[in-house]
Structure formats: structure tokens, C-alpha cells
Amino acid sequence: DGGITQSPKYLFRKEGQNVTLSCEQNLNHDAMYWYRQDPGQGLRLIYYSQIVNDFQKGDIAEGYSVSREKKESFPLTVTSAQKNPTAFYLCASSIGGTGGDTQYFGPGTRLTVL
Amino acid sequence: AQSVTQLGSHVSVSEGALVLLRCNYSSSVPPYLFWYVQYPNQGLQLLLKYTSAATLVKGINGFEAEFKKSETSFHLTKPSAHMSDAAEYFCAVSRGGYNKLIFGAGTRLAVHP
Numbered sequence: 369d370g371g372i373t374q375s376p377k378y379l380f381r382k383e384g385q386n387v388t389l390s391c392e393q394n395l396n397h398d399a400m401y402w403y404r405q406d407p408g409q410g411l412r413l414i415y416y417s418q419i420v421n422d423f424q425k426g427d428i429a430e431g432y433s434v435s436r437e438k439k440e441s442f443p444l445t446v447t448s449a450q451k452n453p454t455a456f457y458l459c460a461s462s463i464g465g466t467g468g469d470t471q472y473f474g475p476g477t478r479l480t481v482l
Numbered sequence: 483a484q485s486v487t488q489l490g491s492h493v494s495v496s497e498g499a500l501v502l503l504r505c506n507y508s509s510s511v512p513p514y515l516f517w518y519v520q521y522p523n524q525g526l527q528l529l530l531k532y533t534s535a536a537t538l539v540k541g542i543n544g545f546e547a548e549f550k551k552s553e554t555s556f557h558l559t560k561p562s563a564h565m566s567d568a569a570e571y572f573c574a575v576s577r578g579g580y581n582k583l584i585f586g587a588g589t590r591l592a593v594h595p
Contacts, residue, residue, distance in 0.1 A: 372525075374525075399581060401582075401583075408491065408587060408588075409587060410572060410585035410586055410587045410588050411526075411572070411583075411585040412585075413582055413583070416580070416582060418580065424580075426582070456523075458525055458526065460526075462581055464581070465580055465581050466580070466581055467514050467576040467577075467580075467581050468514040468531075468533050468576055468581070469581050470516075470528055470531060471528075471581070471583060472528070473518075473525035473526040473527070474525050475524055475525045476523070476524065476525050478523070
């Protein structure tokens, strides 16, 4: 089955630690995205990548970093510089990066800071 | 700047009643518009999308939405609610040439027997 996988489903982080969230897709999509979801705020774009080895900051990139070394993988690192990282993180992909291309979402990772 | 407003953070209907979830957008160019559904602790699933081919868009699970340019609206409807429709619904507009989505804050739909 084609789709997007995210791991782990739940992640706990101590203050001061960096953690990396995994996102893998086997849909052969060029574009990938990371969103953060907080209650009552909808989804906000953290980073996006239209093609391998290229990515751009979204609306709330501070305290996060990404890489795109392979077409199917787009990991997100939440660094200690992110002051309020507790949230639900969603990865998405689309066949291309142009307007109107449907974004397909993974099941999400819930990150909690202890 | 593009934006999306969903009127009503919580909507409650009886099973079998009409579902109406409201979405208004602002966009300086013809928009691409989307409705997604999210069940608890899950990702988002596409219900339907508008890409200017037709103003009335039919989606999955009996949902449909009508694009009204004069009202800058893209309201989601379903004639008869089912218990399984209870979820959170998000309206989104595609921004610019890079397929970046702007999401509304979401509307949580409750369905009562």
C-alpha cells in the first residue's frame, strides 16, 4: 500500500534535548511538508520541500530544522531552541509543489515535553 | 494576503439532520480550496477540493461544497448526518505558486442520536 508513515506515534522529550521525527512516503511525490497542530489553531506550516536537496522555511520555522537527502524521506528535528514544542506534528506530501496539488497526510506524531 | 475563516468552532447536529460547516476565504487570485476531515489522534483526510472546474464539488462520504465567488465562501454540506461524521473539519486555501496551504482553525462536528 502506498502512503505516508510517521514515527514514532508518541514522543517524549526532556527540556534541552533535540529530537527527530521521521516521515517517509512511498507515493513517489516530489513535494513534502511539515505542519504543527495546536488546539484551536488549525495547522501551521513549519518547512516544505519541493525537491530533493532543497527546502524552504514556512511560517513557524524557528527552533526546527529539516533535511531532504532522499525523495522519500523528510525528517524534522525539534531543537532545544524551540520554546514550546509540545504539539501534534503532521507530515504531508504532494505529487508536485504547485498550487492545487492535493496534499496527503501521515498519521502524525504527538510530542510532549516533560 | 490569503486567509481562511471557519465560522463556528463547534457545531452540533442530530443524526439525520443537515450538516452545514461554513468557510470563507480571502484571496487576491482565483483560489484552490480544500476540505479535510480529522478523526481524533489521526492525520487529515481529503474530503474534496475546488480547482475551478465546477462550482459544486462532490466529495467522499456524501459531502459536497459550493464555491461562491461573490460571497468568497466554500461551505461544506451533507444532507443527512451520520454518527460516523463526528470529527474535526478543516477548510484550507492554497497559497501562491508553491502549494502552501493556509488552514482555518477547524470546526468540531458533534452528531447526537
